[in-house]
Amino acid sequence: MSDLLSANLQCITGQTDTHLVDVQQHRLHYAIIDDFLSLQTAAKQAGFRLTIASSFRDFNRQQIIWDNKFSGLRPVLDINQRVIDITRLSDFEKCNAIMRYSALPGASRHHLGTDLDVFDSSAVSNDYQLQLTPDEYQHGGPFAPLSDWLDKNLTKYGFYRPYKLDLGGVAPELWHISHIKQSQLMLKSLTQTDLLRCIEQSHVLGKHEIIANLTQIYSRYVTNVSPP
Numbered sequence: 156m157s158d159l160l161s162a163n164l165q166c167i168t169g170q171t172d173t174h175l176v177d178v179q180q181h182r183l184h185y186a187i188i189d190d191f192l193s194l195q196t197a198a199k200q201a202g203f204r205l206t207i208a209s210s211f212r213d214f215n216r217q218q219i220i221w222d223n224k225f226s227g228l229r230p231v232l233d234i235n236q237r238v239i240d241i242t243r244l245s246d247f248e249k250c251n252a253i254m255r256y257s258a259l260p261g262a263s264r265h266h267l268g269t270d271l272d273v274f275d276s277s278a279v280s281n282d283y284q285l286q287l288t289p290d291e292y293q294h295g296g297p298f299a300p301l302s303d304w305l306d307k308n309l310t311k312y313g314f315y316r317p318y319k320l321d322l323g324g325v326a327p328e329l330w331h332i333s334h335i336k337q338s339q340l341m342l343k344s345l346t347q348t349d350l351l352r353c354i355e356q357s358h359v360l361g362k363h364e365i366i367a368n369l370t371q372i373y374s375r376y377v378t379n380v381s382p383p
């Protein structure tokens with residue numbers, strides 16, 4: 156499917172991995188490694204073991220997540236972490252419900268290699284089952300101290316949280332951090348027309364509804380992020 160997309164667009168939409176390097180059993184964009192290691196060292200000095208839970212995810216992996224949610228094989232949650240009965244929703248309502256927590260394939264920031272989900276592995280036991288849910292990062296949760304530290308220190312090291320605030324698109328994800336300069340550089344190349352071409356060439360479930368509503372999807376879920 157990617158033959159018709161430029162090399163740059165393949166990179167942004169998760170269809171190539173040539174810009175990635177291995178770090179701590181994860182893959183990150185080569186241009187963010189130094190800044191990430193500086194952030195991690197500073198966190199360590201403040202008493203945290205800032206650990207990567209998730210980083211690069213390619214188009215195919217994101218499509219599996221998307222398709223499984225769209226078809227009901229994997230639960231779709233509401234803002235209160237309750238399972239939504241998606242059989243009652245129209246196809247476009249399903250897409251909206253999914254996009255609160257999972258990006259449209261081709262538009263996931265995890266395609267970039269500049270975005271990662273992090274936690275403090277020193278705050279929990281080795282067998283702790285990481286959920287990546289708001290209560291883990293809010294007051295009283297095991298990662299609340301790290302979250303407070305990130306609030307004050309992320310931008311010093313060139314990172315921010317694009318899903319810090321609820322702007323009506325993607326739900327807040329305090330565990331998700333992004334390299335400001337490199338992610339902005341890449342995402343400014345992803346126009347709505349580029350995303351349309353990417354979806355047209357794919358076989359994602361709900362493709363027809365996605366294409367019909369792409370203007371709304373693009374402005375509500377792709378460009379609608381919290382500022383650095």
Ligand SMILES: [Zn+2]
Nearest residue numbers: 271272328331
């Ligand atoms: Zn994430």
